[in-house]
Amino acid sequence: MENYSLLRFIPLIPLLGTAVNIFFGARLGRKNAGLLACAAVGLSFLISLYLFWLLPASGLFRDAVFTWIDSPPFKAELAFQVDALSAVMLLVVTGIGFLIHLYSLGYMGRDEGMVRYFAYLNLFIFFMLLLVMADNLLLLFVGWEGVGLCSYLLIGFWHQDHVNTIAGNKAFIVNRIGDFGFLLGILLLVWELGGQGVWTLDFPGLKESAPLLRPEKVTLITLLLFLGATGKSAQIPLYVWLPDAMQGPTPVSALIHAATMVTAGVYMTARLHFLFSLAPATLGVIAAVGALTALFAATIALTQNDIKRVLAYSTVSQLGYMFLAVGVGAFGAAIFHLFTHAFFKACLFLGAGSVIHALQGEQDMRKMGGLSSYLPTTYRTYLIAALAISGAPLTAGFFSKDQILWQAYAGPHGSVWLWLAAWITAGLTACYMFRQLFLVFHGKCRAAPEVKAHIHESPAVMTAPLVVLAAGSIFAGWLGSPDFLWGSAWNHWLEPLFGAAETGHHDEQSKEILFLLLTLAVAGGGFYLAYLSYFRGARLPERLSSWGGGGLYRCLFHKYYVDELYDLVAVRPFTFFSGWLAGVFDLEVIDAVVNGVADRVRGSSFFWRELQTGNVQHYLLAFLAGAVVVFGYFLGR
């Protein structure tokens, strides 16, 4: 372990950028404020790159800034650490963060609140870096809450529109439920370890003392921590906020709600893999939730018409994949998919942003179409990213998804059912992605004529990040190929952290190839279905949507009525109860008690104040009587 005080500058620089933009942003002007924010993240990226270069495979850089909580025997430091896992996250957060900052210069260029936007964005990067570089669970929690705050602020960025504010509130409140579980998990962990005489929350210490915990307590702790992860990473049952979070500016959706923040839950479980590995029951729950979420969200994505909502459900689905990998004990595969997903999903979102920008804010895919000739760069990058997410051969998604599917079957906790759910999802993914691609970029343009007249390709500051991300969508996956191709540098890199047993089973190679072909086949099937329905114009969608009286289609289109269900089960009773508390309980119990006490005191005072006549002689008489009584008492004793 070496001490590198360079580490603290990685999160510090974006924080400084935020501070400057908050206090001097108005004086700097919009353009300069944006450039400053980009430069801050770019600088963090360069430092991260340098550290990544220095970092040996099993190395750990640490930077203790100061002792944060010193309450013997408990002690927590404000300290940063970078190991193989953190380094990967660092590169994703700062690298993709930088590209999206750059893109935002073009996308938000004419927005009134640009200075505020970039201040929030830098603040988000700061908290995200705090999260991935934290040396202990408490500091991680600070980052965790901070990114939640920034997410809330940016979803409701255009707060003049009430819908956006509501969406921000929803994200914040749903996350709060998860965070409550997370906090309980941390407290239980401290309590249990403290009972064994270990008072620490830093990761090396936790790793060392994890075997001291009793099995049933580990299960409870990890389940609570996973509840936090379902909130932040949008898994069943707390995924409902993510589709609504699309109300924010599109670059925000790309950065926070696709590439980085929503993967924090995956990062957290990978970071605490030594705890989760001790709780097979929790892993089973995680795998089931992940597989179910992946399938569930993919089916919803098939029917949505809003270009960003399709991507949002796709993100939920891909996050489900990651948790599936975590649940079967393949932490390396989960982080690998996180890494590749960050590229192609950011690329898709930014591409969608470019489309929305060109169509002056139109998000409904039914009013798009035929845009490939108007937006050639956007189209090409979108196509590459769509291929990557569908798992086309030799793209990033091909390698990472294949690894997860293989692990879902052959991993330490895998099963055929998990594989089947993931396999169907792979087909659905290809289908909804190409449905979207064909609806947006092919066919006839269905935009209104006055919108159509103004369609233009986005400026270079927006297309350049798209090109870089599209390149990443292909090449990022080459780091982790299966063993029968050129082998996985990725697994080699993370092996010291997660252990060889957890990153892969290297037997049964022919079976692995068979599974790979099956996955390709189902993805091809999904693509063909979309091609038939939306490119060749077969009347398949109409027939499918009216199948069985249209009940299935309506159910999917309304997102399985989950929002309505939550509204009925949780929101309405809660608002009703709150209304009763405010309207009845507060007025008739709380206020009644307070006013009642005051009234009684006041009422009795009408009697007692008569004693005070103001006549000196009365007082003297009372005084005398008192003296006589006291004197008599002492005499008679």
Next chain:
Amino acid sequence: MVPLDYYLILSAALFVIGVAGVVIRRNIIVILMSVELMLNAVNLTFIAFSRSLGTMDGQVIVFFVMTVAAAEAVIGLAIVIAAFRHRQTLDPQEMQLLKW
């Protein structure tokens, strides 16, 4: 020689008369006089004990009391005059504004 008890009985009688005057009378000046009467009743007790016990302590205190009583009379009468100028009365029952 007159026994101590006689002095004490006289003193107690004077004191009770003073108290009664303070509580009952309707003229502030008379009330002030009654206060003086109470003070002097106490003085008498002091002197009687001083003589009986053969010490000087009681006599010393009597001088103190007389000084204080003189000052009290001055200030009391000054207040009475000021109050009379305001309210044209000497009846304490007419002066009961100092209450709720």
